[in-house]
Amino acid sequence: ExxxxxxxxxxxxxxxxxxxxxxxxxxxxxxxxxxxxPRDQGPQLLVYFRDEAVIDNSQLPSDRFSAVRPKGTNSTLxxxxxxxxxxxxxxxxxxxxxxxxxxxxxGKGTRLTVV
Amino acid sequence: GQGVxxxxxxxxxxxxxxxxxxxxxxSGFNGLSWYQQREGHAPVFLSYVVLDGLKDSxxxxxxxxxxxxxxxxxxxxxxxxDSASYLCVRNNYAQGLTFGLGxxxxxxx
Numbered sequence: 001e002x003x004x005x006x007x008x009x010x011x012x013x014x015x016x017x018x019x020x021x022x023x024x025x026x027x028x029x030x031x032x033x034x035x036x037x038p039r040d041q042g043p044q045l046l047v048y049f050r051d052e053a054v055i056d057n058s059q060l061p062s063d064r065f066s067a068v069r070p071k072g073t074n075s076t077l078x079x080x081x082x083x084x085x086x087x088x089x090x091x092x093x094x095x096x097x098x099x100x101x102x103x104x105x106x107g108k109g110t111r112l113t114v115v
Numbered sequence: 116g117q118g119v120x121x122x123x124x125x126x127x128x129x130x131x132x133x134x135x136x137x138x139x140x141x142s143g144f145n146g147l148s149w150y151q152q153r154e155g156h157a158p159v160f161l162s163y164v165v166l167d168g169l170k171d172s173x174x175x176x177x178x179x180x181x182x183x184x185x186x187x188x189x190x191x192x193x194x195x196x197d198s199a200s201y202l203c204v205r206n207n208y209a210q211g212l213t214f215g216l217g218x219x220x221x222x223x224x
Contacts, residue, residue: 033211033212035214041216041217042202042214042215042216042217043158043202043214044214045210045211045212045213045214048211055211056210056211091157091158102146102148102163102206103148103160103163104148104160104212105160106157106158106159107157108156108157109157
C-alpha cells in the first residue's frame with residue numbers, strides 16, 4: 001500500500017516569493033492534515049479536512065496561507081509572499097475519520113527554507 | 116505544543132529503560148497517542164490509549180491517568196537505535212491532534 005506522498009521534498013525561496021506544496025493521502029483516507037514543524041519543535045496543526053470540507057483552519061495564517069482539497073483526495077497548501085519565519089518542514093498526514101484519529105500516517109514532508 | 120507538556124530531553128543507557136512523561140489538558144480529551152520521530156523523518160505511530168492503566172506493547176508500553184491528565188511512554192531494553200524524539204499527542208474530535216514539542220531521547224552505550 002502506498003503511503004502519503006508529498007512534493008517537492010525541498011524548497012528554497014527568497015522572502016516574498018510564493019510556493020505550493022502537494023499531498024496525495026493514502027487511498028480511502030477521508031481526513032487530511034497539514035502540519036508545520038519548525039526545527040526542534042513538534043508538529044503544529046495548520047488545517048485539516050474531512051473529504052473536501054475544512055474542519056479547522058484556525059491556525060492557518062489566512063493572509064498568506066491557503067489550503068484546498070477540491071475532490072476530497074489530493075490537497076495543495078500554498079504560501080503567498082513567504083517570510084523567514086515560515087522556514088520549517090511541512091507535513092501532510094491522513095487517517096480515517098471514523099477511527100477517531102487513533103493512527104495518523106505522515107508523509108516525508110517538504111522542508112522549506114526562506115532566505 | 117499548547118495543552119501538551121513533555122520534557123525536552125532524556126538520556127539513558129543501552130539495555131536499561133527510559134520513561135517519557137507527558138501532561139495534557141483534560142478538556143475535550145478523546146485519547147492520547149505516542150509517535151516516534153527520527154531526525155529528518157516523519158513521525159511514526161507507536162501507540163494510542165484512551166483507558167486508564169498500563170498498555171503493554173512489548174518494547175514500548177504506555178500508561179494513562181485521565182483524571183490527572185498524565186501519560187508516560189516506557190521504553191524497555193533500550194537500544195542505540197531507540198534514540199529519537201518521542202511525541203505525545205492529545206486527540207480531540209473538535210480540534211484534531213495536538214502535539215507536544217517532543218522529548219529527545221538519547222541512548223548511550
